[in-house]
Amino acid sequence: MGSRSSWGSVRKLPSGRYQARYCVEGQLVAAPTTFRTKRDAEVYLSTVRADIERGHWVDPAARQVSLGEYATRWLDLRPGLRPRTLELYESELRLHILPALGDLELTKITPTTVREWHAGMLRAGTPGRSTVAKCYRLLRAILNTAVADELILRNPCVINGAGTESAPERPIASIPQVFDIAEVIEPRFRAMVLIGAFVGLRLGEMLALTRGRVDLDSGAIRVVEQYQELKDGTWVLGPPKSAAGVRRVAIPELLVPELAVHLDRFAAAGRDGLLFPGTHGQPVRRAAWYRAWGRALATIGIEGMKPHDLRHTGNTLAAMTGASTKELMARFGQSTSRAALIYQHATRDRDQQIADGLNGMIDAHLKQRPARRPDVSG
Numbered sequence: 001m002g003s004r005s006s007w008g009s010v011r012k013l014p015s016g017r018y019q020a021r022y023c024v025e026g027q028l029v030a031a032p033t034t035f036r037t038k039r040d041a042e043v044y045l046s047t048v049r050a051d052i053e054r055g056h057w058v059d060p061a062a063r064q065v066s067l068g069e070y071a072t073r074w075l076d077l078r079p080g081l082r083p084r085t086l087e088l089y090e091s092e093l094r095l096h097i098l099p100a101l102g103d104l105e106l107t108k109i110t111p112t113t114v115r116e117w118h119a120g121m122l123r124a125g126t127p128g129r130s131t132v133a134k135c136y137r138l139l140r141a142i143l144n145t146a147v148a149d150e151l152i153l154r155n156p157c158v159i160n161g162a163g164t165e166s167a168p169e170r171p172i173a174s175i176p177q178v179f180d181i182a183e184v185i186e187p188r189f190r191a192m193v194l195i196g197a198f199v200g201l202r203l204g205e206m207l208a209l210t211r212g213r214v215d216l217d218s219g220a221i222r223v224v225e226q227y228q229e230l231k232d233g234t235w236v237l238g239p240p241k242s243a244a245g246v247r248r249v250a251i252p253e254l255l256v257p258e259l260a261v262h263l264d265r266f267a268a269a270g271r272d273g274l275l276f277p278g279t280h281g282q283p284v285r286r287a288a289w290y291r292a293w294g295r296a297l298a299t300i301g302i303e304g305m306k307p308h309d310l311r312h313t314g315n316t317l318a319a320m321t322g323a324s325t326k327e328l329m330a331r332f333g334q335s336t337s338r339a340a341l342i343y344q345h346a347t348r349d350r351d352q353q354i355a356d357g358l359n360g361m362i363d364a365h366l367k368q369r370p371a372r373r374p375d376v377s378g
Helices: 040-055 058-063 067-076 083-101 110-125 129-148 175-183 187-198 203-207 255-264 286-300 311-318 325-332 338-346 349-368
Strands: 008-012 018-024 027-030 220-223 226-229 236-237 246-252
Touching: 027 067, 040 246, 067 083, 067 129, 067 175, 083 110, 083 129, 083 236, 083 349, 110 129, 175 187, 175 286, 175 311, 175 349, 187 286, 187 311, 203 226, 226 338, 246 325, 246 349, 255 349, 311 349, 325 349
Parallel strands: none
Antiparallel strands: 008 018, 018 027, 220 246, 226 236
16 A cells, blocks of 8 residues: 655555655656655655755666766767767777776766866876867766756766866977978978968868869969868768868969979869879878878978978968958868858958968078979979
8 A cells, every 4th residue: 555646656565665656747757766664755755856846856767877878879869970070089988988987877977086087097197188188078068968868967077177178389380391391292292281381271171172172373272171081091071170161262372383283293183183182083191191291301300290280380370471360260261150251251352461471471481492493394
């Protein structure tokens, strides 16, 4: 025999213990445990009802959901993630988050649990601090969704600044260094060095460039897509990293003959032919570009500079021409706001002035450098 109200009920089981049940949004929910006395079960129901009225109630079923299970569902419900982003999240979960926290039920992950996990990675020194910050942000995002799903009351990721990356300042190549690298690198990559440094395209944007996107008559490159190379070697063609990444970028005038030679010697045939083709009509592999880069830097004795530092160099050189922050964001495709996209079209003339300023800097260097003009012999 049991006691019943319009909201909850207590019944005696054959074992002699008592079960408490109650309704939430039309669904009957049983307490996660049974009780020795009827009074204990009624106290439990009173506590649950108070929690519901205060907005502190958590579905007991959440206690049966582990972080590993929930994180898998979290990824499955985000079909809009870019392939490389999905690959990154899966790697962070597999290597750094789930080994320590994956078997824990969501409700068992406390601020102390998160602090111990975070501190452990920092003490171990691996992964690097930048990766630790990325992992923390991912865990926080997953648990934010768990809060929205009413599986936990609050997010236990409460460490101030833990998701902020403090990557060391990257080196900037001087204009002489850019040309030194371009001189010694494999000829098919010379234009990639110059475009990276003086036009500022991302690697994926350069890999997706076709003949039709390069207008030497007007001195501009149109960026409308990028290639992403996944770990299994699969190529994925999609939009640039951000909405503002779709843009028209002016080319310094002195680079036009360099690009003309590259188009003649190395680009694939046809309007849709890739500017930097690899084998079988696919873009050049990232590994091939990195190997060529490493050999070139070793030849001229530069250490610690990565290919992406060319883009950082280009941003810095463009800033030296007097370009404003908004102009730099437009040129380098760094804004995702609609206002920035509108401004991008409004600053085309100013972007040409930035390219002209870069052209003057390059010209001043070339006048001091032993003559070397693009090889047009083929």
